Each structure stands twice: as structure tokens, then as C-alpha cells.
Amino acid sequence: MAIVLKNNLLLFFQPIIFDGKQIGTVFICASLKDIYTQQQYVIFLVGMMILFSSFFAFLLSSWFQLFISKPILYLTETAQIIASQDDYSLRAVKKQ
Numbered sequence: 001m002a003i004v005l006k007n008n009l010l011l012f013f014q015p016i017i018f019d020g021k022q023i024g025t026v027f028i029c030a031s032l033k034d035i036y037t038q039q040q041y042v043i044f045l046v047g048m049m050i051l052f053s054s055f056f057a058f059l060l061s062s063w064f065q066l067f068i069s070k071p072i073l074y075l076t077e078t079a080q081i082i083a084s085q086d087d088y089s090l091r092a093v094k095k096q
Helices: 033-085
Strands: 002-006 009-018 021-031
Touching: none
Parallel strands: none
Antiparallel strands: 002 009, 009 021
16 A cells, blocks of 8 residues: 655555455545645634634723723722821722
8 A cells, every 4th residue: 555645646556456466456546635725724714713812802801901900900009008108098989
């Protein structure tokens, strides 16, 4: 049995043996063009999925920063001012 790749073709040779003698050979020749086209399509789809996922993650992280991180940072900043100035009359105001 022999498998050969040559010029975007897959060549398959299999001898036919009968009573210990070779009486013929099976030869199959297949083009790899469809496989390469399918491979390019899959690579394109995976690339688009990665791009879309990255964009979605960016939007989600921006939303988290706006609604979760910023109020915590503001509260931390207020606590640092209170600690550094010993002014316990300062209060953190709820930001909308």
C-alpha cells in the first residue's frame, strides 16, 4: 500500500494479490482542493468567532467597569481622604 501527496492530489496504490501473485493494482486519485477550501472556511469561521468573542468581552468588561469598579474606586478614594485628613464628617455619596 502506498499513499502519495503530489500537486494537490492524493494518490493511493494498493496491489491486488491472488494466490501469492500480483494480478493488478487499485489506483485512486483524489483532489485535495475541496479539503483545502473547507480548511480555509473553518479557519475564517474560527477567526471570526475569536474576533466576536474579544469584542463581546471588551463590551462586558467596560460595562463591569462602569457599574462595579468605578463605585468601588470612588469609595476607596473617599476612604483614603478620610484616613489621610482625619475628617470623619466626609461621606461617600452614591453615584448613579
